[in-house]
Amino acid sequence: MRRTNVMRVVASVLAVGLAVSACGEPPPEEQDAGGEGGKEFVGCMVTDQGGPDDKSFNETSYKGLQDAEKDGAISEVKIAESNADSDYKPNVEEMVAGDCGMIVTVGFLLAEATQAAAEANPEEKFAIVDFLYTDPDTFEPVEIDNVKPLVFNTHEAAFLAGYLAAGQSETGKVATWGGLKIPTVTIFMDGFADGVAHYNKEKDKDVEVLGWDKKSQDGQFVGDFSNSNKAKQISDNLLSAGADIIMPVAGPIGEQAAVAAKDAGDASVIWVDTDGYESLTKYQDVILTSVEKGMDVAVQEATTAAAEDSFSNEPFVGTLENEGVSISPYHDFEDKVDDGLKQEVEDLKQQIIDGELKVESDAAF
Amino acid sequence: MTEQPPAQAEPTVGQRFVKELTTGNTALTFLSIVLALLIGAVLIVVSDPAVQEAGGYFFSRPVDLIAAIWESASSAYGAMFSGSVINFDAYTVGDALLPFGKTLTFATPLIGAGLAVALAFRAGLLNIGAQGQIIMGATCAGYVGFTYEMPAFFHVIVAIAAGFLGGAVWGGIAGFIKARTGAHEVIVTIMLNHIARLLLAYLLTIELFSRPGEALPRSPVVFESVQLWRPVAGSTVHIGLLFVLLAAGYSWWLLSRSTMGFRFRAVGHNPNAATTAGISVGRSYTAVMFIGGGMAGLAGAAHLLGTEHYLTDGIAGQLGFDAITVALLGRSSPVGTVAAGLLFGALRAGATTMAAQTQTPIDIVLVVQSLIVLFIAAPPLVRAVFRLKVRSTRAIAPEVGGRV
Structure with a gap:
């Protein structure tokens, strides 16, 4: 039976592959969780379509959360990627249902979903990248108590x-x-x-x-x-x-x-x-x-502040002055x-x- | 009228495809789903960093790997289940069933658009244009919804009708061109998808369709009078579900009880025979695409008025393409389409929970969906895997080592 032979070959190749890659050292049997004394704070993010590897604003914003984790300001990062407009609301609601200390939403497309979730859950903290809520009649900015807008000049x-x-x-x-x-x-x-x-x-x-x-x-x-x-x-x-x-x-x-x-x-x-x-x-x-456009810095600062119990809903406006926006070094054009x-x-x-x-x-x- | 295609003795690919589609058995469908979920599980396991880590010291402590594999797959699918059917962690029965409401919400537009594809299949047409028809339906319904103020009941009727018409005209155009010129409906509907998408993108830049004082490409929110009623507090289920179920009922009646449906099926089985029997093939093509397009338009309208409440250029998401899969999985029957729409709704609803809770990539769901289609499109493969008996005389089983 030719087919069985093929299977044998495949199986032995896999076995050798496993044997080579599977000889590592196991970690110690028991580990005490949370030994570092850092406090539990989960930073969560709902991305726009494109996801956290879009080489653009989703990725940069996500980097902000990762940086906050690296710094030890937060203990865990959770992310929910949106594949379609209809994912925004469920994704934000999932994050609300989870144990998020702060929920960062990325992009104006998430504005409506963020506002709805923020109003329904006043104790939850949010930040939204690239969007400032305005009054539909007067066009003046409006504040939502638990949403911090992160915008950039x-x-x-x-x-x-x-x-x-x-x-x-x-x-x-x-x-x-x-x-x-x-x-x-x-x-x-x-x-x-x-x-x-x-x-x-x-x-x-x-x-x-x-x-x-x-x-x-x-x-x-x-x-x-x-x-x-x-x-x-x-x-x-x-x-x-x-x-x-x-x-x-x-x-x-x-x-x-x-x-x-x-x-x-x-x-x-x-x-x-x-x-x-x-x-x-x-x-x-x-x-x-x-x-x-320092979205990573803005997200990191907002999340760190929330983790330190100093959350404010005051909009962060990135400018040249606060280095929220800047131009890069000239590198090869120096x-x-x-x-x-x-x-x-x-x-x-x-x-x-x-x-x-x-x-x-x-x-x- | 030039509705008569050149005479052919052999059934065309499309006809054979439709035949296979409508006569395939249920076991095969079910096993395709099982197989797709199994492969999905393998992918979840392989991409899980915890499993990779435990795999690194397999020979020192093999139990760890097995535990990690089990933990990875079961928590992902467990989260998917609790996000789409019943959440056992909830405190009340109502809360526990909220995830099922989410499934129904996701399923609503899928069922409507699935019907659009299924109806066309039955008349031997491949309607790839559900995407465009959804967009047109949502656009028309949205325009009525945020522009005119009317009493609630009346407003909903007018907006839904506008959505149906928008989709119907968009589908009808493709059917008409096919009937008149013989242009292939796949190409025409794909082109119409692009036209619909770009038309909506353009509309969102003009004043008529944008919010005052805002330059973002999104329309005003539709008036409350036209937002579809949500009978269950806290859940997003809306009566749009009822509309698409009625549409499914109508489709069933149309196909199996009406003269027009009989004509559609006759044309689908063999256009030449249908012509001989005095049926106008061209008129049937136009009619089925008009009605089908209307179903997709209805789906778009229900999605907009019930769930999204305002237009963006991504309003249709992947719905139109998922609809093709739904119709395939539902074997082009209205009942099957409803069932397949529910399954896909559950997959979509569970996907967000799975991704948020277990950090499994949401794309896994897309892979599972695609695999289901792949297996359904390749029945011999599934038969071979599960050693199913083949009903046709062209036995393929010996080749793959099974017994007939």
């Missing part, structure tokens, strides 16, 4: 990136494009466009921004955060239109801008959310800088960026922090 850092790009561009054209036209995306583009405009004003130059018009609030968008073909196409188009620096604001598919820039040879990319030099290691040589330009960017940063220079966006908080 990303346009401040994007302004610096825009100024840098304008100074660095050789073609006199820089570009940006987005995943979806939502405030958390357009805020980057607003800041970028303003940074370029500021450069033009100071230097009496005429550097053009492709892909976004701040005045009409319209520009180039993929339409989602998953269509990498269209992302590549948009990037190629912008490059052939003469841009030599692109800032994609589209989470994982922003990578296509780096692919296009690398193909083009003489172009570079400004990454967003995280330091692209670390998260996009294949394209280190085209990453000029990154507009960082020598290619003119020292004068570097200094100007530093000065601008200080001016924004001091309030001498006002950077504005419709999407700001």
